Amino acid sequence: MTNQQTLVFDEATxxxxxxxxxxxxxxxxxxxxxxxxxxxxxxxxxxERMRQVVEARGGIDLLKHRVLAALFYEPSTRTSSSFIAxxxxxxxxxxxxxxxxxxxSVSKGESLPDTVRTLEQYADVIxxxxxxxxxxxxxxxxxxxxxxxxxxxxxxxxxxALLDLFxxxxxxxxxxxxxIAMVGDLRYGRTVHSLTELLLEYNVKLRFVSPEILRMPLxxxxxxxxxxxDVRETYDVHEVIGEADxxxxxxxxxxxxxxxxxxxxxxxxxxxxPELLAHAKERMVVMHPLPRVGEISYExxxxxxxxxxxxxxxxxYIRMALLAAVLCRGEA
Amino acid sequence: MTNQQTLVFDEATxxxxxxxxxxxxxxxxxxxxxxxxxxxxxxxxxxERMRQVVEARGGIDLLKHRVLAALFYEPSTRTSSSFIAxxxxxxxxxxxxxxxxxxxSVSKGESLPDTVRTLEQYADVIxxxxxxxxxxxxxxxxxxxxxxxxxxxxxxxxxxALLDLFxxxxxxxxxxxxxIAMVGDLRYGRTVHSLTELLLEYNVKLRFVSPEILRMPLxxxxxxxxxxxDVRETYDVHEVIGEADxxxxxxxxxxxxxxxxxxxxxxxxxxxxPELLAHAKERMVVMHPLPRVGEISYExxxxxxxxxxxxxxxxxYIRMALLAAVLCRGEA
Amino acid sequence: MTNQQTLVFDEATxxxxxxxxxxxxxxxxxxxxxxxxxxxxxxxxxxERMRQVVEARGGIDLLKHRVLAALFYEPSTRTSSSFIAxxxxxxxxxxxxxxxxxxxSVSKGESLPDTVRTLEQYADVIxxxxxxxxxxxxxxxxxxxxxxxxxxxxxxxxxxALLDLFxxxxxxxxxxxxxIAMVGDLRYGRTVHSLTELLLEYNVKLRFVSPEILRMPLxxxxxxxxxxxDVRETYDVHEVIGEADxxxxxxxxxxxxxxxxxxxxxxxxxxxxPELLAHAKERMVVMHPLPRVGEISYExxxxxxxxxxxxxxxxxYIRMALLAAVLCRGEA
Numbered sequence: 001m002t003n004q005q006t007l008v009f010d011e012a013t014x015x016x017x018x019x020x021x022x023x024x025x026x027x028x029x030x031x032x033x034x035x036x037x038x039x040x041x042x043x044x045x046x047x048e049r050m051r052q053v054v055e056a057r058g059g060i061d062l063l064k065h066r067v068l069a070a071l072f073y074e075p076s077t078r079t080s081s082s083f084i085a086x087x088x089x090x091x092x093x094x095x096x097x098x099x100x101x102x103x104x105s106v107s108k109g110e111s112l113p114d115t116v117r118t119l120e121q122y123a124d125v126i127x128x129x130x131x132x133x134x135x136x137x138x139x140x141x142x143x144x145x146x147x148x149x150x151x152x153x154x155x156x157x158x159x160x161a162l163l164d165l166f167x168x169x170x171x172x173x174x175x176x177x178x179x180i181a182m183v184g185d186l187r188y189g190r191t192v193h194s195l196t197e198l199l200l201e202y203n204v205k206l207r208f209v210s211p212e213i214l215r216m217p218l219x220x221x222x223x224x225x226x227x228x229x230d231v232r233e234t235y236d237v238h239e240v241i242g243e244a245d246x247x248x249x250x251x252x253x254x255x256x257x258x259x260x261x262x263x264x265x266x267x268x269x270x271x272x273x274p275e276l277l278a279h280a281k282e283r284m285v286v287m288h289p290l291p292r293v294g295e296i297s298y299e300x301x302x303x304x305x306x307x308x309x310x311x312x313x314x315x316x317y318i319r320m321a322l323l324a325a326v327l328c329r330g331e332a
Numbered sequence: 333m334t335n336q337q338t339l340v341f342d343e344a345t346x347x348x349x350x351x352x353x354x355x356x357x358x359x360x361x362x363x364x365x366x367x368x369x370x371x372x373x374x375x376x377x378x379x380e381r382m383r384q385v386v387e388a389r390g391g392i393d394l395l396k397h398r399v400l401a402a403l404f405y406e407p408s409t410r411t412s413s414s415f416i417a418x419x420x421x422x423x424x425x426x427x428x429x430x431x432x433x434x435x436x437s438v439s440k441g442e443s444l445p446d447t448v449r450t451l452e453q454y455a456d457v458i459x460x461x462x463x464x465x466x467x468x469x470x471x472x473x474x475x476x477x478x479x480x481x482x483x484x485x486x487x488x489x490x491x492x493a494l495l496d497l498f499x500x501x502x503x504x505x506x507x508x509x510x511x512i513a514m515v516g517d518l519r520y521g522r523t524v525h526s527l528t529e530l531l532l533e534y535n536v537k538l539r540f541v542s543p544e545i546l547r548m549p550l551x552x553x554x555x556x557x558x559x560x561x562d563v564r565e566t567y568d569v570h571e572v573i574g575e576a577d578x579x580x581x582x583x584x585x586x587x588x589x590x591x592x593x594x595x596x597x598x599x600x601x602x603x604x605x606p607e608l609l610a611h612a613k614e615r616m617v618v619m620h621p622l623p624r625v626g627e628i629s630y631e632x633x634x635x636x637x638x639x640x641x642x643x644x645x646x647x648x649y650i651r652m653a654l655l656a657a658v659l660c661r662g663e664a
Numbered sequence: 665m666t667n668q669q670t671l672v673f674d675e676a677t678x679x680x681x682x683x684x685x686x687x688x689x690x691x692x693x694x695x696x697x698x699x700x701x702x703x704x705x706x707x708x709x710x711x712e713r714m715r716q717v718v719e720a721r722g723g724i725d726l727l728k729h730r731v732l733a734a735l736f737y738e739p740s741t742r743t744s745s746s747f748i749a750x751x752x753x754x755x756x757x758x759x760x761x762x763x764x765x766x767x768x769s770v771s772k773g774e775s776l777p778d779t780v781r782t783l784e785q786y787a788d789v790i791x792x793x794x795x796x797x798x799x800x801x802x803x804x805x806x807x808x809x810x811x812x813x814x815x816x817x818x819x820x821x822x823x824x825a826l827l828d829l830f831x832x833x834x835x836x837x838x839x840x841x842x843x844i845a846m847v848g849d850l851r852y853g854r855t856v857h858s859l860t861e862l863l864l865e866y867n868v869k870l871r872f873v874s875p876e877i878l879r880m881p882l883x884x885x886x887x888x889x890x891x892x893x894d895v896r897e898t899y900d901v902h903e904v905i906g907e908a909d910x911x912x913x914x915x916x917x918x919x920x921x922x923x924x925x926x927x928x929x930x931x932x933x934x935x936x937x938p939e940l941l942a943h944a945k946e947r948m949v950v951m952h953p954l955p956r957v958g959e960i961s962y963e964x965x966x967x968x969x970x971x972x973x974x975x976x977x978x979x980x981y982i983r984m985a986l987l988a989a990v991l992c993r994g995e996a
Contacts, residue, residue, distance in 0.1 A: 057729060058728070058729030058730050058731075058788070059728075059729030060729070064390070064391075065389060065390030065391030065392070065420075065421055065423070066390050067390075067417050067420055067421065069413065077761055077779075078782055081733065081759045081761065081782075081783060081786050081787075082786055084759050084786075085731050085757075085759055085786035085787060088729075088731055088757035088758075088759075089729055089731065089757075091729070093417075093420035093421075094420075095413045095416050095417055095420075096428060096760060097409055097413065099431050099763050110622075110623035110624075110625075113630075114622065114623060114624065115409075117641050117644075118410055118413075118622060118641070118644050119413060121641060121642075121644040121645035121647070121648060122413050122414055122416075122417035122644075122645075122648050123413075123417060124390070290774075290778065290782065291774035291778060292774075292778065293774075298777075309781050309782070309785060310785075312781075312782050312785040312786075313785035313786075315785070316785060316786055396722070396723075397721060397722030397723030397724075397752075397753055397755070398722050399722075399749050399752055399753065401745065425749075425752035425753075426752075427745045427748050427749055427752075428760060429741055429745065431763050442954075442955035442956075442957075445962075446954065446955060446956065447741075449973050449976075450742055450745075450954060450973070450976050451745060453973060453974075453976040453977035453979070453980060454745050454746055454748075454749035454976075454977075454980055455745075455749060456722070
């Protein structure tokens with residue numbers, strides 16, 4: 001997917017021949033449920049063009065004189081950096097409210113609606129990270145500029161799910177037909193839930209690998225089964241390693257276990273090593289939302305199937321595509 | 333005042349036909365006493381042009397390659413965000429020293445003069461927020477680049493007063509002839525003092541509404557009276573609501589009262605509700621420097637007379653105008 | 665050295681006729697040992713051009729759409745501000761991770777290699793400040809984009825040494841032939857060690873002035889002596905003030921002394937006053953890496969020989985030159 005074309009897109013052509021190109025214009029981006037197959041196709045095509053632009057020239061002046069307010073009530077260097085770089089590579093600027101908000105006046109008494117209605121006077125788009133579920137929707141309700149949800153606690157983190165899915169497409173050339181295994185904490189893992197939701201737009205086989213106490217929530221399992229998907233749950237990654245086209249790994253936190261002996265007993269079921277990957281397909285990818293803390297050994301990094309840092313890079317392209325799609329009106 | 337013109341100003345024309353246009357070139361902006369009627373006229377005309385530019389194109393490249401150092405010794409997300417956005421929409425860049433300065437080397441032992449003389453090596457203008465009165469003047473004394481006072485503790489916050497006055501002009505189309513009521517804490521409220529000073533350049537009636545212990549300071553009252561203004565003090569906003577063209581509301585802090593029973597007794601005199609506004613003129617505006625904590629009920633937000641978020645927006649235009657006026661030399 | 669030319673360099677000409685101009689392209693900048701005389705000549709010539717550009721036009725669009733990640737694990741307002749301004753005056757953008765990193769996810773568990781490999785997905789260059797010696801080399805080992813060491817604890821801070829040397833050249837017109845006195849804490853002072861290393865590329869006389877317990881480390885003294893330099897150590901700045909062309913002052917920290925009486929006895933030997941400077945040459949310079957805390961009295965600031973704030977300014981030019989040299993490929 002990444003072969004360089006001689007003709008790279010510019011400000012005038014970047015939206016050319018993209019079906020449904022105004023689908024996101026001035027829209028909030030709050031949840032993965034907003035995205036159907038057609039919208040995903042559009043977004044991923046635009047993200048792929050962003051990749052070409054960045055690789056060829058570093059950026060493109062689509063959002064000159066536009067301002068993004070990055071309002072992070074909890075620090076997230078990875079996510080805020082990604083949005084900041086995305087805006088800057090589009091020629092735009094950022095108000096970085098990304099560190100120490102908890103100490104600032106924003107959080108001293110002022111309500112989220114008032115903060116949002118203040119920032120929209122300065123900025124064209126608000127990217128919000130907030131510890132409370134539903135906060136992004138609240139912000140979007142009050143704001144007249146688009147709000148992008150960069151994580152609302154146990155709620156959603158839609159741009160992570162989008163970059164995950166885009167990574168599968170970029171790495172494997174397709175999504176339909178793949179066998180996708182999710183490994184680790186499937187109960188509390190916000191990213192695996194959102195990714196699973198998005199995958200229901202595609203024709204895939206799903207394998208869920210987790211300890212008993214961290215199984216995929218019942219309602220999501222039922223949704224997947226009712227939709228007729230080939231889905232299987234197991235306790236041990238070894239059972240799926242041979243068939244997986246995508247191994248999506250998340251961390252199993254020790255703290256989730258009341259019985260630490262149990263944790264010690266199962267933890268190796270969810271750790272990715274070169275030995276494990278020896279049983280994997282030659283063409284497959286290992287993904288991880290990062291940061292990792294031991295669940296993928298460093299020796300795996302050298303394996304060409306280790307896609308987690310390329311996954312981070314795709315976050316840049318997806319966020320560039322989203323910002324451009326939200327703030328630019330393509331020609332009719 | 334906001335009707336869009338077909339011909340929007342650009343880099344070459346934005347200063348055209350503005351009398352007194354070099355009044356602020358390379359000047360510090362420290363106090364409202366620097367501003368006479370002529371300078372206010374110039375600034376507000378330029379700010380109005382900035383509004384047109386932002387509404388039409390997002391910004392204007394007047395300050396390309398210019399750098400603003402935002403040096404905030406105490407966090408103020410609202411004010412720093414406003415200055416950052418203003419600089420960015422002028423095509424300039426920002427060094428954001430806006431969060432956690434209290435933990436950084438800047439505050440570890442180094443004197444304010446040395447910090448300022450360091451930052452001016454990197455930046456073309458310094459915006460300073462500092463908890464001590466007089467700090468902005470000290471910084472300006474040592475700096476060879478312009479210093480803009482973004483609040484020096486109990487001292488001044490001139491850009492707030494300027495945006496307040498500009499808002500009255502934008503909302504009402506004029507300032508002369510209006511009846512302006514200030515409500516709440518008139519004793520400690522820095523903004524109402526500065527706004528009152530500026531209003532002495534205009535022909536207005538003044539109404540001051542506060543609890544006894546939070547009355548406008550004697551010296552400022554005497555200054556207003558000596559200048560021959562029609563001025564009246566009351567305890568209850570109901571007494572002025574019918575005649576006010578502008579209702580400028582500030583918070584009455586519970587903590588100011590030694591006798592809490594007294595606070596409970598009077599607090600409703602200073603709370604703005606739809607019921608109160610039913611007695612107000614059809615064409616008037618409610619303003620507030622924000623953040624608010626209960627003194628204007630949320631139901632008022634929908635009222636077209638509620639101008640406090642438009643007031644925030646005007647802060648962007650005023651700061652754009654000030655930065656441009658300070659850093660750009662208009663043609664003779 | 666600073667006389668303005670009528671023809672200022674632009675994007676197309678800034679690298680013209682600079683020998684060895686691709687010496688730093690895509691290189692890490694980790695230690696002063698990377699710099700020989702030829703590379704210093706190149707860097708200083710480019711820095712001098714940056715000065716001309718900034719003085720004439722504020723900046724130059726060499727790094728448009730390029731992004732710098734400023735990753736500061738410990739706050740350093742001075743250094744981070746300098747890099748931020750340098751990148752912005754080159755037309756580039758910054759991801760500012762400069763305040764509160766210790767509280768953010770970057771430092772919660774994630775390893776430096778993973779953090780660096782994440783940030784390089786967003787940024788074209790990483791500027792790293794970290795409290796541990798060797799951290800910059802570790803980061804550079806894992807990163808595929810250039811890493812610039814902005815101080816790795818007791819290790820190096822090469823851009824400080826480069827700006828110090830550049831300042832001597834700019835102020836005195838030459839380096840060869842000068843007598844350079846370093847004063848204060850020569851034992852723990854990272855900057856004086858690096859500067860001394862760099863001076864071994866030049867023909868200079870060295871004078872080291874320090875308390876007994878803060879003398880220049882033995883290995884560095886031996887290196888200087890073995891290279892045949894005219895070098896002398898003394899306890900009192902008065903002994904060298906008459907011959908010094910450069911007086912490089914650092915702080916003698918009270919905390920270094922176990923016997924405070926000893927500190928009180930010697931401290932005046934290392935304090936720069938107008939009275940001391942009365943004995944200095946008419947053409948010489950006083951330098952300091954800043955911040956100062958009493959070791960140079962404020963009355964000295966007015967003396968034209970006081971070069972420490974011009975030294976700060978030269979940091980901007982050196983960092984602009986380094987960023988341009990690392991990220992731009994000059995024509996063959």
